[in-house]
Amino acid sequence: MKTNGRKSTLTVGGRDLRQVMGEQAHTEPSPSSLKGASIPDLSGPTSRQEKIIKLKEAVTLTQEYTNEIISELNATNEEVTITRDYADAIIRTVRGPLLVLNQDLRIISANEAFYSAFKVAPNDTENRLLYDLGNRQWNIPKLRILLEEILPEKNTIEDFVVEHDFKDIGQKTMLLNARTLKQGPNKTSLILLAIEDITERKQLEEQKDEFISIASHELKTPITSVKAYAQILGQRFRKINDLKSVELAEKMDLQLDKLTSLIGDLLDVTKIEAGRIQFNESNFDFNELVNETVEDIQRTTANHRIDTALQSPVTIRGDHDRLSQVIVNFITNAIKYSPQADNIIIKTYVENAKVTLAVQDYGLGLTKDDQAKVFERFYRVSGSDQNTYPGLGLGLYISSEIIKRHKGHIWVDSKKNVGSTFCFSLPIATPEVTAKPKIVT
Ligand SMILES: Nc1ncnc2c1ncn2[C@@H]1O[C@H](COP(=O)(O)OP(=O)(O)O)[C@@H](O)[C@H]1O
């Protein structure tokens, strides 16, 4: 028998309690109104004996009804216990530290992983305010903002990074995920706070970036020399009119350019990750930048014609070479991923104080899933089509970082097997901004 959805008619053993009691109440009785309804009218013409029998029956039914309510409550209690055990088991099983807090940020429970990671005992943790734990080592300004300002507004927080020097465990980088749960009739909040210690992972990432940075620097120097030798060889072969060898030397030069560009991408990524990328700002005409870049690429492209449709000239402010790098990335991708097509279309247009560049190809295209991921670091579309194209999956990541740092937007519209249009938009330079030349780091 369930409490939920109970009908308000009181029936026990198939009989209606009101009928038994001489049907006095017109309102349907509930357990709380049972007292009033259970007093039968003893002033009628019926004999005293009958009245006593009715009264006894009413008492028996009330007793039965009470027993039923009690057994129902027991069942509900059992359900609550099962649910609580279930939640407890989940909290204990989770490998990462997990805290359950009430809305005043007092700790209701914590799991084993929390106690061992932060070297604290349950007695010193439960029922304490989070900020008071272990010499107030959790009294972290960034965490306070997270729990007191951001969480009440958003109800969930994902992957929030907090760096802090903890008393017993030292400097740590923590990844926090939090969620509020509204419980009970008063909708009081519970906060689930999952804490992941990513200190080691972050150190490894930093070591990897450091390694890539050193390796790229070391590779750059010999490649520069080899490129110089290739050019000297080309000139010598030309002097003796050995055109076959000139062609080979030129091919070698081209491949070395590709290698230099790959190493350049690796270096850029390490600079972005370390926040060391520098932008040299100046004012320039956006269409001129597009035209120069297109001409450079067209010179080295035999199979694709690059068509341009550029709207009226606009001045923008930014790093000329870095923005050229983004356009090169878009166009070289468009060429690389549309081997069957013979043209690429470049458009610019001005709207709402912004200039937009669109590079359209009729190539492999991208699924919706891939469109959401292509700007991520190292992301490359997998599949038999794409596997044949070399690359590191860094060009679009670097491009998106460059555009973001110029307060612009970057996006792609694409259809699988039809083609893609990669776009970015940038704010047009305003007179005040153009007045102060500066270097942004
Ligand atoms: N124009 C395009 N058409 C189809 N797929 C593309 C296009 N541009 C990029 N992609 C996909 O996005 C991935 C990431 O691009 P990018 O960051 O430039 O790296 P890379 O070209 O070195 O692989 C590519 O591997 C490719 O799968």
Ligand SMILES: [Mg+2]
């Ligand atoms: Mg690329």
